[in-house]
Amino acid sequence: MSSRREFIKKTGLSTLGISLLGNSLLADNRLQRLTILHTNDMHSHIHPFQSGRNKGLGGMAQRSALIKNIREENKNVLLLDAGDIFQGTPYFNMYKGELEIKLMSQMNYDAATIGNHDLDNGLVGLKKQLKHANFPFLIANYNFENTILENTFSPYKIFDKNGIKVGVFGIGIELDGLVPKKLFGNTKYLDPIKISNKYAKLLKDKHKCDLVICLSHLGFKYKSQKISDLRLAKETKNIDLIIGGHTHTFLKKPVISKNLDDKNVIINQVGWGGINIGKIDFVFQQNNYKINLKKSSIFVKNK
């Protein structure tokens, strides 16, 4: 029990902040909370870092304990990963990603997308590990026609979280130049902006999702014009949240950008190696009851 108390103390500040918000607002049953937990670029880091500035941080058993604690407090949780699960420790060299996927399944991940390193053992290497996954890999802009992964992945998935409809779709980075051609074979890379607009619109308009999340492995930003999460946010519509990866960017808090409709898009990424978990708590209101609150008033509370 002492370890549990320790945990509460460690995250006490922020949990308090949320529960205060929760108590005042969520007492009103027309308001609901949804917690998005996310990781990216875990790179086969099963154990905590043993040296360097991240010494003692990370570890999948530790991550799981943290997630379990959060789930105890809040039933409305979505757990997502933005790719590059594979590669980085002998666990991947020896077991080809088997343990990473098994542990993620045990932790009840809801979805992941495909990072470039997840193809480091080729399409066949990823395919072999899928049998260990009880969560889907979502990818909308890779066309696997005429490959062994044809008809394997969905572009998106819709989650119903206690009445809140959440649409999640996956976007991958251009493989050419990052992954040897012989490994990705006939996989076609499709324009992230076009594809994101297509699926975000489908999820928002047709499926009436209350929240549209893009799980992206594009990377946070680049000096060049290369497509990034920042560019994707600006050049699309209907995305509420981009969970990013690839550039191993440690964002202290999410970046808010404006989309083509001048609406807010939240972009977040939490470094790499499982050092951090990103946690975003949304409060939703039921519009037909509320009159006064401004529409989509997204704000970040500084801690």
Add this chain to the structure above:
Amino acid sequence: MIVCLIFFSSCTKLISIQSFESESIEVKNDIDSLIYKMIIPYQTEIDKQMDQNLCYTKNDLLKGKPESTLGNFICDLSLETSNKQADVCVMNYGGLRSTISAGNITKRDIFKVMPFENELVILELNKLEFYQMLEYLTKRGGEPFSGMEINQKNDTILYSINNKDLLKEKYIRVLTTDYLANGGDKMSFFKNKKQNQLGIKLRDAIITYCASKDTININLDKRISLNE
């Protein structure tokens, strides 16, 4: 009918985002024992493999400039691995992440020296690019290399490539890693060159080499001398 439709559409959009808060939580402390139990059998097997002796080194394999035992070791064995497909090998000091003490070398030692997944590639440099590379190597006070000798005297850099008469050649075939070939560590003379992949990771090349030897005896051999 129209009224009905309007009613319907206003009714379907029930929920909107009111606010959000966020935090980045450091992962530490508590352990999920169920997950830990799942890891143990894999960890045991990995430890067994990692602690496996590959060979014995008489000397410490250390990092240093202008040359080092570790740098010479890795570049020499890489060039040997290329099986005469390359003339010289150039790596970077910063890319070697650990050292190896005299005694047994285990797989774990090699993973510590080379935790990256860098692949061996061969680039064809013309004479100008080759000379830019030599300038880089001397300006940096030496970086790990193999297959040539470099002798800096005042403003001149004298060099000789083993078993090769440079005057007769149009290109020099340089073995390096894909990381450096893609412009890593500001090796701009490598950028935008066609990369011929050897199809082997640097770490695997080191492991294979060590596993094939009983004892290795690496010394400094004055392959580079710089201005004082």
